[in-house]
Ligand SMILES: Nc1nc2c(ncn2[C@@H]2O[C@H](COP(=O)(O)OP(=O)(O)OP(=O)(O)O)[C@@H](O)[C@H]2O)c(=O)[nH]1
């Protein structure tokens with residue numbers, strides 16, 4: 001057994017820019033600027049947003065004294081220790097449900113709670129919006145919470161706010177991810193973008209304007225952390241370190257009543273999946289994507 005974590009000294013890396021580093025104190029819910037002391041430079045280079053660290057005062061300035069192990073990590077952008085991932089899709093561009101499925105797998109694999117947000121609910125014909133809303137519920141209502149929103153009309157933002165601020169006391173780390181142009185940045189800005197006043201950042205912490213060198217969390221009024229992320233369109237399932245047999249473990253909605261409990265739902269005898277699809281009780285595309293991912297995975301991962 002390791003030593004119990006000193007929760008009073010638990011800090012989360014909350015801002016990394018070219019010249020500055022700041023951490024968020026879970027105890028005092030304040031952001032603290034860290035001095036990049038000589039000799040610790042190497043240590044700082046390995047730090048990513050979300051890293052758990054302990055700090056100490058040296059010659060009147062705060063420095064990092066310890067970096068704690070990561071519970072999970074995403075690579076683009078590099079963020080560690082994520083509690084909840086808001087997967088954003090929109091009425092336009094049309095949702096890439098394969099990407100959603102892959103992000104969901106990644107969440108369940110890494111112990112991250114996914115939340116699905118259907119954005120731009122002000123765009124397009126009402127009939128089409130309704131149809132998409134029904135489709136999204138059919139696919140994912142047994143997988144995660146779903147919120148419908150608009151960063152333009154703020155429809156759904158009270159619910160989103162409640163989700164992001166709902167956890168009293170403990171600091172929860174949220175990241176918004178998804179394909180490009182669905183409104184991730186607009187949503188983060190509508191929710192918290194104007195919340196950050198320079199004075200709150202210990203006066204000195206700069207959040208540079210150049211997006212390539214800044215990486216930071218927005219801090220919600222109740223002390224949760226929320227990060228935006230750049231859009232992307234590709235995740236290679238074969239690089240996720242999952243074996244064929246494991247894949248179904250990351251589908252909490254797979255309840256097909258198959259004859260054999262070790263059924264992989266890829267056409268085995270006694271598999272109940274296709275029957276449920278025929279009855280309209282399971283989404284066909286979600287199972288088809290699963291079967292395609294399965295085919296591309298190794299039998300065993302060493
Ligand atoms: N009508 C409408 N437009 C929106 C909404 N959300 C975002 N937009 C617009 O959609 C475009 C893309 O929004 P962004 O917030 O930049 O999207 P993003 O997901 O951050 O995109 P990337 O950073 O490229 O991944 C912008 O022109 C926004 O003004 C919305 O809810 N309704």
Ligand SMILES: [Mg+2]
Pocket residue numbers: 184185186228229230231
């Ligand atoms: Mg963006």
Ligand SMILES: [Zn+2]
Pocket residue numbers: 256258263264265266270271272273
């Ligand atoms: Zn089956």
